[in-house]
Amino acid sequence: MPGDFFDDQPHDQSLAPGAIILSGFARPIDSGLLTAVAEVAEAAPFRNMTTPGGWRMSVAMTNCGEAGWVTDRSGYRYDPRDPETKTPWPAMPAVFRDLAARAADRAGFPGFQPDACLINRYAPGAKLSLHQDKDEADFGQPIVSVSLGLPATFLWGGTTRSERPRRIRLTHGDIAVWGGPARLTFHGVDTLRDGDHPATGPFRYNLTFRRAR
Template sequence: MQTELFPLDDTRLLPDGAKMLRAFGQPYLADIKTALDDVLVQAPTRHMITPGGHKMSVAMTNCGDFGWVSGPSGYAYLDRDPLTGRHWPNMPEVFMALALDAAARAGYPLFTPDACLINLYVPGTRLSLHQDKNERDFDHPIVSVSLGLPATFEIGGLKRSDPVQLVPMRHGDVLVWGGPSRLAFHGVRTIRKGIHPEYGAQRLNLTFRRSQ
């Protein structure tokens, strides 16, 4: 059974290579909302199917040069949206600016994402522990931006059975992990009911990656 560490809001116990940037996204939020609405019109969120044939509870879509997809044949990064056959929407400038600024602040100044995964959670949904390992080069970090309803992020070690820390994530928070924590198991606990003044009864997460 996993041991859980919950140091309230003390993120000093994050694994090496991980950095929490509280409210770092706040100056970008108004422009992000406008840009995100436009992306979602071009590439609506959908519930993808896992290789095992299960429908994912978290809806998702992508923007950028590449997008992460899941299906019966496995996981992959594609340059086109299989739902529309068109290229994924361009990554908005404000998305790129926030990702670059956050990565640099966290100690990864060379990071340039080519993919942004957009996850949409509604109350009652969660994301189980997993590793992000479909990318070609693990020297690049993951930059995760939280929008809307609060969430509890789980981050552990390189084995699924390692202890996890529970990290509160609020609107505008940015979490970056790379280096020795790049392949850390992580997930999101079940989203609780609530209403956010801008995003309503949902949480959205922007996850920036270098896929190629």
């Protein structure tokens, strides 16, 4: 299908060998997930980080788990402490860890035990450019990415940034999992449109589970 249109995904959708979207997988426990997001954000508030090039990211972020992904003028990295408070990131809620393990298992990656969860909060106008998740120590572990709230256009590219990405509509409760031969695929999120979701209001939340160390 041409990249200018959304892919139709009424059921779980295979993106490539090692990559799949589990449609609505997280929806049955969405209230518990959002309660946990609020608790994490109370301890480690959302913030708009700065890239090494000095650009302020449009997506607000926080973390939980043994390490958190951060970016600033010194580079991209995982840090066991919140750089703003110098204290450890909040512990990963059990509801997070269980969901990530179940989703990875269904996608063909049994035994996944994430030690980091990056929580992104998108407001209308926010986006995430094409990138690879490559700051982790072990690329043999998958990425589990949970969508909550407003729908978004997921950009699924290729092995180079120049490849034109597919445009895939993600809705509340969808989970994208990729690993194995798809682990370093370029991906991103197109500019979020205005909206009002009954569970999250004007926001979209994305929980990205990784094995950082």
